[in-house]
């Protein structure tokens with residue numbers, strides 16, 4: 001498609017879609033149209049008239065939904081996409097906090113953010129919170145914001161720095177002046193830091209700076225081995241929990257902490273893929289639902305996982321239902337109707353995120369809302385039909401390759417399956433330069449070791465099998481990679 005066809009300023013009319021409005025009653029239109037004029041949704045209905053010069057997008061067979069909102073992503077880490085696939089949280093702490101993370105230059109943060117920002121848009125995530133805790137200096141922070149400004153999505157910068165205590169970096173006059181100077185450059189801002197549970201509550205001054213600057217706080221809470229109920233209690237007792245606070249994970253917490261969160265109105269950002277794999281605790285939606293705590297979704301980091309919220313919706317449904325079944329089985333019961341529905345996770349991926357950020361103008365397809373719109377349509381895929389249960393289709397069937405068109409603020413940023421205005425070759429070169437820098441700083445061996453953590457000592461041990469009565473496969477210490485049963489493979493006696 002020629003670039004001028006999607007030039008800024010043209011009205012856009014989506015024709016004949018299944019429209020998930022995510023309005024207050026979750027209205028769904030069949031054969032519906034959505035008209036975007038300027039930065040706003042102008043009309044939602046049937047048989048709308050196209051204004052002069054409008055770009056008409058045939059959405060027949062497709063699903064139009066609000067742009068998705070990721071409330072917690074360490075975007076800088078996307079420069080090392082997939083590197084930590086086999087990490088636990090412990091390895092992440094060692095490698096990212098002490099090894100690779102320290103070695104990121106401002107240009108490497110810039111690269112990670114650029115890559116992650118386009119990654120988000122490509123997957124229909126129109127608003128992303130950059131939980132930016134790699135800001136070792138104000139130069140790093142400038143680079144992070146410059147990158148986000150260069151990409152036509154909505155970004156909220158959660159300013160953080162894991163290399164110093166939050167009471168230290170929030171007291172730095174250069175950080176303060178940076179936050180004031182660049183305030184207007186992004187969609188929003190937060191302060192991003194964790195609360196250790198130290199009874200002296202050293203984080204107090206950081207909360208006071210947030211209050212002074214009128215910035216919400218986002219914090220990793222209820223992370224096994226790192227943050228716990230003491231942190232929540234200290235925040236609450238000192239009056240620093242409010243409806244703008246975003247608690248990331250909130251997985252390893254007691255009922256008392258959930259009560260404190262529910263009573264003060266904050267949101268939990270659930271990163272199910274992360275919690276399942278890294279070990280923060282069991283993905284907590286099954287608890288949050290019972291406590292009436294608002295939920296938003298997030299991907300955490302692409303050093304392990306994908307950056308698309310289809311995965312978040314899918315794994316969140318799976319984890320919640322899995323827990324519900326397991327709890328019932330432990331009591332000798334059977335779940336015959338699950339509580340968590342596909343419709344609910346689509347809400348969490350859109351409105352839930354908007355609510356977490358205190359923004360009513362995004363996350364819905366209603367007249368007057370900001371025009372952040374996603375069309376799922378993929379005529380080349382047998383998975384694209386039939387669309388019978390549209391929420392179920394979004395949560396369990398769709399994936400980023402089905403994202404046909406994306407609008408942010410009325411601007412077309414992806415069309416006919418391709419990003420608009422993204423120089424992928426330049427991005428690739430930048431990513432290569434960052435990887436080259438990190439490898440040369442660390443040395444090839446350390447780089448490889450970081451990517452391939454040691455297996456536990458009991459690796460490969462196969463349980464004794466009482467039904468195994470031949471001597472075939474008796475050697476349970478076969479090296480990994482041996483093809484079992486193949487003549488000549490391993491020592492088969």
Ligand SMILES: [Zn+2]
Pocket residue numbers: 072074131220248300
């Ligand atoms: Zn995180």
